[in-house]
Amino acid sequence: MKKLLISLLLIFCIGCTFTFLNETNINISAKSTKETIMIDAGHGGYDVGAESFYGDYEKDINLDIALLVGKQLKSYGYNVVYTRTSDSVSWPSNNKKDLQARCDLAKKKNVDLFVSIHLNSSEYEANGYEIYCDFNNKNTLKVSNSILKQLDQFDYSTNRGLLDTNETPLYVVKNNKVDAILIEAGFISDDSDLYYLKNHTKNIATAIAKGIKKSLN
Numbered sequence: 026m027k028k029l030l031i032s033l034l035l036i037f038c039i040g041c042t043f044t045f046l047n048e049t050n051i052n053i054s055a056k057s058t059k060e061t062i063m064i065d066a067g068h069g070g071y072d073v074g075a076e077s078f079y080g081d082y083e084k085d086i087n088l089d090i091a092l093l094v095g096k097q098l099k100s101y102g103y104n105v106v107y108t109r110t111s112d113s114v115s116w117p118s119n120n121k122k123d124l125q126a127r128c129d130l131a132k133k134k135n136v137d138l139f140v141s142i143h144l145n146s147s148e149y150e151a152n153g154y155e156i157y158c159d160f161n162n163k164n165t166l167k168v169s170n171s172i173l174k175q176l177d178q179f180d181y182s183t184n185r186g187l188l189d190t191n192e193t194p195l196y197v198v199k200n201n202k203v204d205a206i207l208i209e210a211g212f213i214s215d216d217s218d219l220y221y222l223k224n225h226t227k228n229i230a231t232a233i234a235k236g237i238k239k240s241l242n
């Protein structure tokens with residue numbers, strides 16, 4: 026009888042320990058849940074975007090930056106999803122369907138932030154970086170300002186500031202169901218910007234990732 030009681034007590038204790046461990050695991054994983062960020066490399070596939078005087082395509086530089094931003098964010102512990110990770114795209118060769126597909130992906134994956142990466146181009150002399158966001162959205166204003174601050178640290182070009190998508194509606198920002206921003210990282214038409222974009226891509230990506238991290242902390 027005594028043996029039976031001890032055995033039952035032992036089984037009960039083991040059971041309690043497992044329950045405790047399971048609860049501890051749940052708490053740990055809940056605490057380490059970080060935001061999911063979608064990185065959108067602008068253009069791609071049929072759409073080359075802007076083109077430099079030397080034949081560089083905007084879509085390729087956007088992708089290089091985007092992949093490095095994602096890598097950096099992953100190292101900070103964020104969940105990262107991409108709209109594309111190569112030059113092959115999952116949407117039809119149609120501008121409106123293309124942009125809508127990117128917005129749909131953001132909604133489907135239920136991301137916390139959508140970051141679109143692009144380059145500017147001008148037939149006139151112009152350089153610098155700028156970010157489009159909805160000025161009525163405090164979250165995206167904060168993250169955009171934070172990224173600009175980080176880009177400033179590399180001192181590679183002009184800070185052209187923030188632009189309001191209520192004045193200049195951009196499809197992937199205006200039609201997104203999640204918080205969205207669009208970064209123009211520099212002018213592909215400017216020699217100095219282009220040199221930096223191609224040769225110091227990692228710095229630009231680091232600035233974007235750090236800016237996101239600092240604003241979400």
Ligand SMILES: [Zn+2]
Nearest residue numbers: 067074143144
């Ligand atoms: Zn573009």
